[in-house]
Amino acid sequence: MYNMRKRSEESCICGEGILNVMPGYIYGNCGRMQMNIIVLMKQVPEIEKVRFDPEKGRLDRSSAGATTNPFDLNALEAAVQIKEKVGGIVTAISMGPMKAEEMLRDALARGADKAILLSDERFAGADTLATAYTLAAAIRKLGAFDLVICGEKTVDGDTAQVGPEVAEFLNIPHAAYVEEILNVSENNIVVKARMERSHYIMRLTLPALITVTKDVNTPRLPTLRDKIRAMRAPITIWRYEDLEEVADPRYFGFDGSPTRVIKVYTPSAEKRLGKMISGSPEEVAREIVHVLIKNKIL
Amino acid sequence: MSPKIPNAVIDDLRGIVGDKWVIVQRELMESYLKDETPDIIRPKPAEDLILVKPSSTEEVSLILKIANEKRIPVFPVGGRTGLVGGAVPTEPGIIISLERMNKIEVDLENMMAIAEAGATLGDLIKVAENAGLFFPPHPGDEGAQIGGLIATNAGGARAIKYGVMRNYIKGLEVVLPTGDVLSLGGRILKNNVGYDLIQLIIGSEGTLCVITKAVIKLFPKSKYMVTLVVPFNTRSEALRSVPAILRSGVIPLAIEYVQINEILEAARHLNEKWPVHKGFAQLIIILDGMSQEEVLAACEEISRICESNNALDVMLAETPEEQNRILKIRSNIYTALKPNMIDILDVTVPPSCLEKLMDEVDAIGSRYGVYLPAYGHAGDGNLHVHIMKEGIKSMEMVKKIKGEIYEMAVRLGGTITGEHGIGKIRLGDLSMVLSEKHIEILRGIKRVFDPNNILNPRHPL
Numbered sequence: 001m002y003n004m005r006k007r008s009e010e011s012c013i014c015g016e017g018i019l020n021v022m023p024g025y026i027y028g029n030c031g032r033m034q035m036n037i038i039v040l041m042k043q044v045p046e047i048e049k050v051r052f053d054p055e056k057g058r059l060d061r062s063s064a065g066a067t068t069n070p071f072d073l074n075a076l077e078a079a080v081q082i083k084e085k086v087g088g089i090v091t092a093i094s095m096g097p098m099k100a101e102e103m104l105r106d107a108l109a110r111g112a113d114k115a116i117l118l119s120d121e122r123f124a125g126a127d128t129l130a131t132a133y134t135l136a137a138a139i140r141k142l143g144a145f146d147l148v149i150c151g152e153k154t155v156d157g158d159t160a161q162v163g164p165e166v167a168e169f170l171n172i173p174h175a176a177y178v179e180e181i182l183n184v185s186e187n188n189i190v191v192k193a194r195m196e197r198s199h200y201i202m203r204l205t206l207p208a209l210i211t212v213t214k215d216v217n218t219p220r221l222p223t224l225r226d227k228i229r230a231m232r233a234p235i236t237i238w239r240y241e242d243l244e245e246v247a248d249p250r251y252f253g254f255d256g257s258p259t260r261v262i263k264v265y266t267p268s269a270e271k272r273l274g275k276m277i278s279g280s281p282e283e284v285a286r287e288i289v290h291v292l293i294k295n296k297i298l
Numbered sequence: 299m300s301p302k303i304p305n306a307v308i309d310d311l312r313g314i315v316g317d318k319w320v321i322v323q324r325e326l327m328e329s330y331l332k333d334e335t336p337d338i339i340r341p342k343p344a345e346d347l348i349l350v351k352p353s354s355t356e357e358v359s360l361i362l363k364i365a366n367e368k369r370i371p372v373f374p375v376g377g378r379t380g381l382v383g384g385a386v387p388t389e390p391g392i393i394i395s396l397e398r399m400n401k402i403e404v405d406l407e408n409m410m411a412i413a414e415a416g417a418t419l420g421d422l423i424k425v426a427e428n429a430g431l432f433f434p435p436h437p438g439d440e441g442a443q444i445g446g447l448i449a450t451n452a453g454g455a456r457a458i459k460y461g462v463m464r465n466y467i468k469g470l471e472v473v474l475p476t477g478d479v480l481s482l483g484g485r486i487l488k489n490n491v492g493y494d495l496i497q498l499i500i501g502s503e504g505t506l507c508v509i510t511k512a513v514i515k516l517f518p519k520s521k522y523m524v525t526l527v528v529p530f531n532t533r534s535e536a537l538r539s540v541p542a543i544l545r546s547g548v549i550p551l552a553i554e555y556v557q558i559n560e561i562l563e564a565a566r567h568l569n570e571k572w573p574v575h576k577g578f579a580q581l582i583i584i585l586d587g588m589s590q591e592e593v594l595a596a597c598e599e600i601s602r603i604c605e606s607n608n609a610l611d612v613m614l615a616e617t618p619e620e621q622n623r624i625l626k627i628r629s630n631i632y633t634a635l636k637p638n639m640i641d642i643l644d645v646t647v648p649p650s651c652l653e654k655l656m657d658e659v660d661a662i663g664s665r666y667g668v669y670l671p672a673y674g675h676a677g678d679g680n681l682h683v684h685i686m687k688e689g690i691k692s693m694e695m696v697k698k699i700k701g702e703i704y705e706m707a708v709r710l711g712g713t714i715t716g717e718h719g720i721g722k723i724r725l726g727d728l729s730m731v732l733s734e735k736h737i738e739i740l741r742g743i744k745r746v747f748d749p750n751n752i753l754n755p756r757h758p759l
Binding site (some may be wrong): 046048049067068071073100104109218219220221222223224225227228231 | 427452526527571573574590594597598601611612613614615616617618619
């Protein structure tokens with residue numbers, strides 16, 4: 001298997017350079033463990049405002065402004081908190097149009113150390129599988145990493161598939177719907193994840209991928225100073241050609257997407273029925289029971 | 299007290315609006331008998347009341363004609379979100395709710411909304427937004443209705459840049475207590491014909507006429523908006539920054555002052571998390587503009603001023619979600635405190651005197667051994683002081699505390715209410731700010747509009 005935790009060429013964030021590399025993790029000269037954390041992010045339309053184009057069967061993205069997928073801010077916050085606790089580097093990666101640079105600059109203001117945007121017309125039209133394949137390729141190209149964190153889903157697609165699919169492409173364990181990160185050590189991460197009505201406590205050997213819910217934390221606000229600093233920070237752009245060396249380009253974009261949308265429709269809104277019942281309390285009670293039985297509620 | 303409403307009148311009302319829209323059963327009108335005034339001080343509603351829901355100006359006119367002939371008190375109500383008991387029907391009579399009159403049209407060319415009185419603030423915000431325009435003030439509860447917002451001259455947090463309701467109303471259609479319909483102003487920005495009845499009616503609290511329709515000025519939607527949260531160790535440092543910001547040429551939509559205990563309490567109440575835990579005093583500053591560059595440049599100017607006053611940080615909320623959360627938590631300080639509250643005051647002083655007023659409020663609190671949490675619209679010197687139940691031994695004590703706070707506000711060149719209005723619970727305090735002559739003129743105006751004193755009748759006005 002590709003060694004995903006090989007030595008990073010990065011310096012420790014303390015600036016003293018890397019002293020020693022133990023199998024699986026990195027120490028800086030400062031003696032602290034250094035985790036390489038990757039956060040996957042997406043710029044989405046403001047979902048409360050965006051209109052749906054019923055003819056084309058997709059969102060009319062020009063009808064609303066763009067914002068960071070809210071769950072991804074929780075993912076970034078989780079990564080920054082881990083970095084603050086054990087040391088390391090947080091890299092934010094996104095795939096999308098060049099406009100997504102503004103979101104990545106915001107990620108830098110909120111504590112990411114590096115940002116990479118995968119932007120190429122040939123990546124466009126990707127379904128969840130092709131998106132996950134491309135993101136996994138970028139992670140592979142980056143080299144060493146310990147942990148990948150994603151939001152549980154994006155609010156425009158709502159599938160919650162990309163995170164787990166990335167984990168499968170990278171052949172690493174994953175936990176979805178993480179509500180709490182209980183412990184992070186050099187070799188594993190312990191998380192509490194929601195599944196239907198249950199919670200599972202899971203220990204994942206690193207490198208691993210987790211997708212987080214909104215309950216995992218409250219994203220911090222950036223300071224104005226960090227925001228302005230980040231506006232001038234460089235964003236690395238990777239195009240199609242940059243990923244060719246680590247992936248098979250036939251699986252990128254629309255051509256690499258097996259999903260075909262056959263039909264899209266808006267479910268008709270059910271109207272609430274109101275009924276006034278009058279009479280003596282006994283009559284009213286009898287009528288309520290009758291209505292409930294008739295409608296198969298009782 | 300008027301006698302019970304005769305059946306013949308009820309039949310006439312049914313003839314005007316239809317059987318379905320005349321409600322006589324008490325249990326079906328409970329929510330129309332109160333507003334958001336804290337329970338302890340809210341006036342008690344009268345017994346014999348009927349609720350009528352007209353669908354047109356003509357119907358409102360016919361209802362008022364009958365009421366005027368029979369001398370039956372009429373209480374126009376909106377969304378009942380007021381805090382001074384203004385909409386509570388305190389005498390036997392007719393409650394008129396205009397909730398069925400809720401249409402809004404937008405005149406894009408002239409940037410005006412033409413709204414019926416029963417449309418809600420939430421409706422107006424949405425309709426304006428869909429037209430690519432913006433209705434800037436946000437006077438709290440979005441369930442408030444246009445008629446009520448105008449009748450109470452509602453204010454809110456975002457008054458610094460664009461003003462309060464008074465600054466938006468360019469035309470009104472109103473029904474006088476006699477049933478006459480007046481059409482005032484229109485989709486025009488300048489109008490200089492005689493006494494300005496529109497401005498007189500704005501803030502008249504349902505005592506002069508029933509507002510049925512309004513022409514409301516809208517603004518172009520700003521392309522970019524941010525909210526700053528700036529923590530300070532002391533109140534003085536926070537409040538000293540405010541006049542300096544206003545002098546700098548940067549005009550924020552809002553500058554709100556909060557203290558850490560109350561804002562954390564509001565967040566807990568909503569099961570939310572407040573994003574900044576540093577400091578004792580915090581300023582929440584909302585800025586808008588045409589581009590990120592423009593707004594961030596203004597933020598840098600504000601940051602420079604705040605840092606020169608020892609700000610601990612300048613935090614920036616940019617996503618709509620984060621900004622909405624901040625506004626929601628700030629707007630809910632009142633609801634979080636309400637269960638333990640006796641009264642909420644809204645004294646207003648010249649902005650530069652706000653610190654002095656707050657210090658005096660603290661001193662009054664210590665003297666009486668009570669908790670008087672305060673926060674407010676720092677940009678316009680409007681302070682919300684809450685009188686909480688804790689430590690209060692009698693209503694007499696409440697009256698004394700309130701009186702001292704009012705006196706202090708007036709002494710500093712301010713007034714007893716900046717946005718909530720007089721309603722029915724501040725009538726006794728009017729003489730602190732209005733002279734006898736002034737009150738006499740107000741009474742005269744009331745008589746001209748409403749010779750039989752049927753509309754929201756109250757005394758001494």
